[in-house]
Amino acid sequence: MDKIIVPAITMILVALVSSYLNKSIKKRVRSSLGGNFELKLHKLYWYMGISFISLGCVGFLAAGLTIKDGNEWVIGSAFLILFGGLGYISAIWYVNHSVHFNSNRIEAISVYKKGVSMNWSDITSIKFNPLTGLLIFTNAHGKKIKAHQHLVGLGELLRMIAVQTPWNVDDLKLPFKYPKHD
Helix, strand or coil, X not given: CHXXXXXXXXXXXXXXXXXXHHHHHHCCCCCCCCCCEEEEECCHHHHHHHHHHHHHHHHHHHHHHCCCCCHHHHHHHHHHHHHHHHHHHHHHHXXXXXXXXXXXXXXXXXXXXXXXXXXXXXXXXEEEECCCCEEEEEECCCCEXXXXXXXXXXXXXXXXXXXXXXXXXXXXXXXXXXCCCC
């Protein structure tokens, strides 16, 4: 029975968090006076990141305080690397990744703080990668812009794709519902 409960709870939690994050896609974001939009990841990425980093540190410290035969440091280090590492990745995604766009251009700042921009008219391909959750824009020179599926207000970007490019957003096979029209 215990072998079923933990995976079931995990699946339910993942489904609830995913559903909650997908609701932020529909959230309307306002453009600035110049018609520019800025999309950022949901704040839940920051909170989960800090929580996992804290969990990793607590596990490391707890293992260090209960030293009996020396293996606790190995377990504590593994705990810190696993949870702290995942938390760091989540927090850095929240802090660094953003997408800026208007009726002429789109620009993305990656998790590594690398900015890439291109005109809408230069885009030769738009694809969605369901494994990474990234919407990938490519131009003729192979330059790529990546936008994460959990950007708050992603629906605004999808509307701009429909207006500024020849691609049909429905053909991207996105795993969530998005607002099509006002």
